Amino acid sequence: MLSWFRSRTIVLVCVLILAALALRPFPPAERAAGILFAPARWLAELARPLGWMQVRSVRAALSAAEEALPVEREASRALLATQIEAALPTDPALREGRGFLVAEVLERLKDKDLLRVRFPVGAGVTPDMPVVCHDTYVGRVRDVDATRPGEGVVQLVTDMSLRVGAEVLVDGAQPVSIVVGGIVGGRSRTEGILLLGAQHEERAVLSGTVRVRETGPGDRATRRAHADGFGLGLLRELSKLGRPMPVVETGFDYEYGLSHVVITGGPELATAGLLLADDAFDEARWCTARVVLAGDSTPGRRMRRLSLPDGARVEPGAALSAGARFLGRVVRVEGGEAIAALLGDQALEFSGVASIEGCDVPLHMGRVQSLGVDSDGAIELGWEARAQPDGAPPRPSGAARIATSSGDRGVPAGLWIGTCVLPEGKGHHVLRLVPTQDPADLLRVSVRLAPTMLAREPDEDRP
């Protein structure tokens, strides 16, 4: 059969087919290549003796992480407590006669404006309860997961099927009713300012502050009305296809700006227990994996092949850590092995939170992307700083300590990543991070285990 490959044309055709299959992943072809490359797992062991040359530096790195664990764990818990506090409404008028329940965002469901959240078990959360963050309306509870107590799905106001009653506050005039929901224009999602769709119910107004107003008869409306007064944004007019169209402009980052949300209800909600974050330091949720080779043969990449212990249930996206320090995430799982992207590899993305010097409230950074390693060992991170809405105070900047935030499946909140300086202004920034732990040397890491019971997609819960 190899004699066919004496023809250059046949070889060229094969190369082109392989290239096409590699660029547009086709599951059967990926599986076949995985089978063909299965011996790579054992071949990697050939290089194991090379790791013996670095035993001393590995031991030093691990003992430093273990020694710092008690202090870093406490700092991490303090940061989480501040984040939870920052999610609660501050306006006294919004707090009056209402109860609030903080929920942790576990993950964002794919291609949908839905969040999977975790709240205290038995808190009395039901569908249709409004969800807010600080003084801003976020959406409402869509489902409560019957199979996983204390978990549910929140539908964001950016979802095209969600409609929320609101009113436009105009100076010196009666508020005007309006209906808001969904995103206007696909590009709006990737820009700093989101445009929410709006429709006038009575007379048309051109501008004003938009707040939720869902008061009406019936139990459902009563539940929804607990969000009355929470902000949605500013009304303005957009010209679409030559016709004026009302939209609500909001600087709130619904895409990546949510790590904790607050479910609102009657005063009875306040009696529910305090939310404990999915504990990053619960030893039962971690397994120890061996790094087969502390290096990557592809220039510019920082990936590692991990040998997992027998029976360990690890999913793509799972965090890697040493003590309370974040090292990277699993990219693929192949039988008893996993491929992980470390800090500095271009395949690594995570949600971050910054504890900024001189600032009491931590800054939820949203999506942070690892871009590479600088010549001096600093990690380059890509960060999109969202635009602040009109009238909002400027975003804090300066020296900051970065940690992982809630909202990424497999990554617990509160693992320390490193220190950097956050620049002022909106737009794309490249941050130079000094990592708390350089993962390059390690031959042993902790890998986050998947929950024992899988979360179901919300559509599966519905008849």
Next chain:
Amino acid sequence: MRPAHRPAQRVVGWLLFLTWAVWLAALQGLWSRHSAGTWVPDAALVLAIVVLARCEMADLVPLAVLTALAHAATGGEAPLVLLAGAFGALFLALSLRDALELSGPLGRTAAAALAAGAFQAWLSLAHDVRAERGDVDVLGAASAALQVAIASALLALVVGPVLARLPGLTPLRSRSW
């Protein structure tokens, strides 16, 4: 014309090529683990080019598969990406063999630069496309490819003759030159 080697000898030759390629790839990974990975030669690919200089056209298949396998054992790229990249890079080097003798210093250096640069550019491109980020960093890929190409060319020029004489690779020499 060299005497033909028996199939069993060639199988042993291929296995030893794989072993050397894995070791070279692992050493290269360990050497560059703290750096940004720039100016790092693709040692396993340089070894493949040195072997390719004295192989037949049909040997391209095992050579590409084993080179990709060595990279897969010591890195995290997807197998299909590595396979397509190794095939393409070695095919380019093979095409150069019509004009230049790859066992000579000039041909070896040029082929290493071409193949390693193309392989690195392909890996960067494939990563961006598969990650569905929307934008493909062509300039970044070209810059990284150039650095790897120069480093690999230097390695091929200086160490190429040593790599060609690594123990166990003699049975793979099937082509007259």
